[in-house]
Amino acid sequence: MRAWRQYTEPRNEVRDVLIPVSAVIGPAFKGQAGEVVEALSELTDLPDDLPFDLHLSDGSSVQITPEMVTRRTEEITVHGEWFTPHVIEPAFGIDRIVWHILDHAFTETEKEGEPYSVMRLNSKVAPYDVAVLPLFDKPGMMEIARDVIARVNSVPGCKGEMDSSRSIGRRYARVDEIGVPWAVTIDHDSIEDGTVTIRRRDDQKQIRCSVDDLIDTLSKGDISILF
Structure with missing residues (x-):
């Protein structure tokens, strides 16, 4: 489970990103290609090595191989972030x-x-x-x-x-x-x-x-x- 945290103001950040190679991802994942591209764009902690397992929003995962992506350093504008909520439940039963x-x-x-x-x-x-x-x-x-x-x-x-x-x-x-x-x-x-x-x-x-x-x-x- 995850939630989106909207920043009060957009931030410019320098990040390493994985750019999907559409010519490879499209034929490889067909109907799931769009979800794979979206999941790649939301990665914040990039893997050190390829291949790696990429988790999709529906709970499934796919394997990303070196020919499917290009690693690049970019300055991007970030409007928010995905995070996993941590709930502290006070017990007053x-x-x-x-x-x-x-x-x-x-x-x-x-x-x-x-x-x-x-x-x-x-x-x-x-x-x-x-x-x-x-x-x-x-x-x-x-x-x-x-x-x-x-x-x-x-x-x-x-x-x-x-x-x-x-x-x-x-x-x-x-x-x-x-x-x-x-x-x-x-x-x-x-x-x-x-x-x-x-x-x-x-x-x-x-x-x-x-x-x-x-x-x-x-x-x-x-x-x-x-x-």
Whole structure:
């Protein structure tokens, strides 16, 4: 594939050209003679030796022998040039964008001698905003956890999920691995005074606050103001 680039002004250039010998080319190529002559006139890089293969516009090629052309140096007026386009195709498919985000967010550290993975996703692309984790699957804690998750999900633009299976440490690791920015733990004190523990994913710092304060800061769009 090629394209024509028109110059803003004609240029005078000294070039080596191959002048077709019509008396030889006509009988040799018959119906293709016109295409051969045109292709010869468009050559910019002349071959060092003859014979050579000349490529025509229809994709075919013919062999040019020494008796078919005369090499000459001429000053010619050039109005443009043929060139082969080189296309740079930026890839912005959704799959590549997602892989790029995951690659930049993933970190692996060590915790208690074991590899520990954290997906430091921006909260706008995290799978959900808040993980609600009752310390034990017991009456009292589960009711509070269900109430907290309902209030979290009532905040416009916020999404929470509850996880009550396995140890609290394993659940922290699980939400860190998938990139959930905040974990809210319901424990014995939650039953007594209505407070919860909020854990920040990126540095694992924890604070304690009331459920009302949690929901209020979620409504303002930034839990980090509590830290």
